[in-house]
Amino acid sequence: MARRRLLLVGEGNFSFAAALSETLEPSTTSLIATCLQRPADLGRDPVVGKNLRRLRERGAEVRFGVDCTQLADAFELHDREFDRIYFNFPHCGRKAGVAKNRELLAKFFQSCADVLAEAGEVHVALCRGQGGTPADKPRREWHNSWQVVAMAALGGLILSDVHPFSCETVPGYRCTGYRSQDKTFHLEGALNHIFTRSLPFECFQPRIFRIRLGDQWFSFPEPEALKGKLNRRFLEAPSCHPIKTINEKLIAELGKAFPLKRLKCSFPLLSQGSTSVLTSWNRDILSAAFWIGLLEDNSNSESLTDGTTQDMDEFLMSFSELSLPHSPKRDDKEYAYEEGIYGQAKVCLRPSLLVHVQALIQAPDFLPGSLYILSGPVFRRCLILPFTMPAFHETLLILAFSRNLKDGCLQSVLDHLKRILDSLLTQTLLEGSELSSAVEFVLQPNGKDYVISVKCHNFDPDGAKDLIIGFVTISTISIIQKDQCFVFVSINLDLLAMLVWGISDWRMLWTFDNRFLRNFVPGKIEPFKSYSLYPPSYAHDVSFWLDEKKGFDELEFHTVAREVSQDTVISIEFLSRFQHAKTEQVSLCYRLIYQTCDKALTREQVASMQFQFRKEIQRRLHVIPR
The missing domain is CATH 3.40.50.150 (Vaccinia Virus protein VP39)
Incomplete structure (x- = not known):
């Protein structure tokens, strides 16, 4: 040695x-x-x-x-x-x-x-x-x-x-x-x-994924805002990631109260056609989906040696049933043909496991009374906020029961879930400490659905903060069986893991630094100790004139910031709105705060990112930086 x-x-x-x-x-x-x-x-x-x-x-x-x-x-x-x-x-x-x-x-x-x-x-x-x-x-x-x-x-x-x-x-x-x-x-x-x-702060290109449908290969690039987040397999064996640990503990405790049936989750791609199965109570989540255009890929997979291309055919359990039309003709005005992308073959990354609900409960082997569990990654475009993430892992619980037993069965689910979540959230408390988090089911205005809220003191020293870690949805889908009710429970595993271990930054869950996983001992839940303390933050303001004909998409503004900064923008604050007295042209001003959780970020790197951000919003949002 x-x-x-x-x-x-x-x-x-x-x-x-x-x-x-x-x-x-x-x-x-x-x-x-x-x-x-x-x-x-x-x-x-x-x-x-x-x-x-x-x-x-x-x-x-x-x-x-x-x-x-x-x-x-x-x-x-x-x-x-x-x-x-x-x-x-x-x-x-x-x-x-x-x-x-x-x-x-x-x-x-x-x-x-x-x-x-x-x-x-x-x-x-x-x-x-x-x-x-x-x-x-x-x-x-x-x-x-x-x-x-x-x-x-x-x-x-x-x-x-x-x-x-x-x-x-x-x-x-x-x-x-x-x-x-x-x-x-x-x-x-x-x-x-x-x-x-720290890990090197490098601008790596998004990976290219290849999929096979029948005898035809297609490819698509990893979305810029999700670089390094597709196909991480945190929930699969032999992963020892805390997200898997918390999911297994949650499922094990549920298994003591309900007969369980675990379902295998496919790679998170949905065809445009498959989204038609969405019901009215979950269709709105598609507005935040990452849409992807598939390109025909006739390259020889054996010749690809750059390490950026991954074959996804082994993950296509449900996706393999997609039927994509042949290439449109040049004179076909119904479909746009540009650079090999088929507009009608567009797919999206799954924004929630709820998109699978109707297919699951219509399956011939679906049994009322059993608790079905589906776990997997989901992806949504979102604003840049401390506890809002574009990629996270979701566990979906599905239970069917007779309508005349609705109140009793629902209360049983809520009681067991509260007991399990409260138990998990007290795992890292020191002996003699008071409970720092409390789980509540907050009834929604429709009178039947709930949000799962945790009043948490860990991340806000000035007071308790209410964090929504999941949803409970009650549905009577008459096309299945008129005398049955369904309860769907969706839980954000990433946010739950953050609360259990005291991880204050969701980006840490996605780090490639091996030191993160060394914090976790299999079978144990102990307080997380970060290896990156007090990272400096850098503030930059940006103001621009709007194009009144194009409008302004704030969600896209945040998405561009996330892409260009490689997830180092942690806050975007609206500062002011100004309207020119003569031209009536409108200008907006925002403040961006840059900070990393696991890498060394310098003032020079931030200045370069901010310069690129100004160029990108001008190109993609049709604004004129001031």
């Missing part, structure tokens, strides 16, 4: 390095202590000499004249991977302001990216208030801090932990000031910030 390699930069009197070396086992860990000064610059300080002797006796290496902003220059290529890099109380010296010290941190973090191991850590100790994060007590205003998290992002690093800096943990450490001056830094309230690499 290779030895861990530690690098210390900016050492003053080497007391930290000497103290740390005596806590390490030389056979498993190697330590290199460096400083910017030359030996002559340190003078004949007896403390420095003593610490250097202690280091060498412990087998540590000491280097002088090492610039922490140019670490790649100090080490050969084969000698650059460090498991941990320490920089205690960086400072430009004398009366350097926050801007100079930010610049030092930025260059240091960028330099660390060249020599840090893939799973390595960077430890930076700062005096009270300097970091500018909520961990600082008191917290400085952002512009007056060193903005340590934003500076780390320039090196592709995220803040993964922060805790008080204590000299007691390294006996013998005596902090010195800039260039080993006698005046020391004030350590009361100091914090140690631990940074790790």
